[in-house]
Amino acid sequence: MLAVGKLGIGLVSRCPWHRCHRSLTKLSVQEALSSHSENTKKVKIQGWVRSVRAQKEVLFLHINDGSSLQNLQIVAEPSLQHSSIRFGSAVEVSGALVRSVGTKQSVEVKAEDIRVIGECDTTDFPFKIKERHPPEYVRQFPHLRCRTNTFGSLLRIRSAATAAIHEFFRNNDYVHIHTPIITSNDCEGAGELFQVQTGSKNPAPGDDGGFFGIPAFLTVSGQLHLEVMSGAFKKVFTFGPTFRAENSQGRRHLAEFYMVEAEVSFTENLEDIMKVMEDLFKTTTSSLLDKCAEDLALFFKYVSPGQKERCEKLIANKFIVMSYTEAIEILQKAPVTFQYSTEWGCDLQTEHEKYLVKHCGDFPVFVVNYPYDLKPFYARDNEDGPRHTVSAVDLLVPGIGELFGGSLREERLHILQSRLDRLGLANTYQWYLDLRRFGSVPHGGFGMGFERYLQCILGVDNIRDVIPFPRYPYSCLL
Structure with missing residues (x-):
């Protein structure tokens, strides 16, 4: 040299x-x-x-x-x-x-x-510092796009948001749990799993040819592992990579993304969980506006003009709350035609979520008490008659739709046992039933998609532009 x-x-x-x-x-x-x-x-x-x-x-x-x-x-x-x-x-x-x-x-x-x-060979270098390259172009160079001003700012904001989230939980006495990336359960029950297998040159020790002796997958959520920990700690959280084998080229979906998840014991009110969700969102956003003003200003000027005022609006007022039933009534009266059904019992699609947010003045909306059949087995049964619902909640935000999803967990052994029996999952989740047998308490929790949060705050259109190395169908560069 x-x-x-x-x-x-x-x-x-x-x-x-x-x-x-x-x-x-x-x-x-x-x-x-x-x-x-x-x-x-x-x-x-x-x-x-x-x-x-x-x-x-x-x-x-x-x-x-x-x-x-x-x-x-x-x-x-x-x-x-x-x-x-x-x-x-x-x-x-x-x-x-x-x-x-x-x-x-x-x-x-x-x-x-x-x-x-x-030295740098400028003849082949794809970026010019005085030029503003469109994100679709920059995305072609995952090994070099950190050299651009916009992506450099994004990575500093992402780092600061990560620190702010950890600080929020630490200041509120949560214990940080490292949940596994390789797991044998499907928390969401949607079947969108990446199965883990060894390479052909590495013979596996399992009797059935699998490395672990049972099918293993990349995690879709750390929730069930947090529920294990909620049997010994009042408040726990995790923040790590999760995986969905969802064949989507949408602007909100990735095959690998980061999730912030928390579980709170000794709570019987969904409002307690919603308060943590709202406080986390507002505290983290306030921290970014304070500590990342220069980097945020670049996005607010060139990527999403007016976004600063929208962010300030999001943290200035209490979030709106409506029931799923109220949401369906609003959608059915909407002066627009939706692609998907708006009958009671249907799952809310992105088009529905965005309309509900618009209907509420472009302000975050908690939708609570979803139909029993729409949510996984662990959501607490409201036992509320013909329109059977569970104590579940989604937080919908401007530009994105669903950002948080959470619920109270079914802590009553006989109700949980009955539901798992009907679904044919009792043997698979015997350990989960054990949690209810040995000192269970009312508890609940939530998950937040970290990249969707960044999209919401920065006004970025495509989720692939808020993560260092995006993974999605037919694309796994580097």
């Missing part, structure tokens, strides 16, 4: 300047931009070149290391210029952090040495 600077070009390991400057303060671009010191500071900055502008008496570089949307300006003598310093190159700059005389930035680095760490 070569070092480029006033001392010319030489091997880095033998460069005396490099050795004597190991004690320089190493700063991220964000730390440098946030510096308020009036004194000159000797620093070392590492990052990627976003622009190069060479003039007769001065060389200007802008570099970025992913810590900030803003670039850091580097001012250097023309003698430090080298042909390998160009857009996309990885560099290490050593010099003095000083107040900038320009109006576009508060600080800059007066370079004393510029070392090229990795």
Whole structure:
């Protein structure tokens, strides 16, 4: 590797300047931009070149290391210029952090040495930093799209949202549980499972040829494992990858996505679960508006104008609540024609969910008490007569439709036993019945699709643009 600077070009390991400057303060671009010191500071900055502008008496570089949307300006003598310093190159700059005389930035680095760490072949590089590429184009390069401003901002927002969610649960005394990715149960009961098998070169130890001796799948939800934990902890949550073998090319569906799930013991009211859902949504969104203002501003300006005001509206007022029966009545009176049925007992489709949100002024809506036959076996029976319902809830949000789904769980052993017997699942879920036999308590919980949450907050149209490496039918790049 070569070092480029006033001392010319030489091997880095033998460069005396490099050795004597190991004690320089190493700063991220964000730390440098946030510096308020009036004194000159000797620093070392590492990052990627976003622009190069060479003039007769001065060389200007802008570099970025992913810590900030803003670039850091580097001012250097023309003698430090080298042909390998160009857009996309990885560099290490050593010099003095000083107040900038320009109006576009508060600080800059007066370079004393510029070392090229990795060159960039700009002839084949697919992105131009001053151009705004459509998401469909950027999506073709999953190994490079983190270099774009929009996707860089998305990843910082995603990271901050992850931290905010963990902080919410920690501040409310939840225990974080690592639920398994490989499981033997189908929590949702929809059969949209990826089965786990060994490769042909790895003989499996199971008697039936399977590695585990029984069929195993990638998890569709950590809920049932959280229910196990709710027998010993009052409040638990998990946050991890989940998988659905759903053959959909829709803008809201992925084969691999992240779920935030929680379970609360000693509760008999669906309203308790709804309050946690609403508080989680509002607290996380407030945190993002506070801590990610610069990155969010990029989305609010170029991707979804007006979205900031919509986000502020979402957290300013209490969410609306309606029953499933009320929702069906609204849909049946709607002055539009729906593709899918709106009869009582039908499942709400995306078109229905979006209409209900619009009907309520583009505001989040809790729909509660769904028909008994629409929800999985674990939803608590309301025992409410001819229109048989369960204590289940979905939270519908603008632009997305369903974001959260939850329910009270059926803790009464005889009712749960009867339902599993009718479904022919009693043997499969004997362990689940055991939970009710050994110290069960009323409890409930929910799941939130993390990528759908990001779509909702950012106003992003396609879910594939809010996850680093999207997986969907006929696409598993990298």
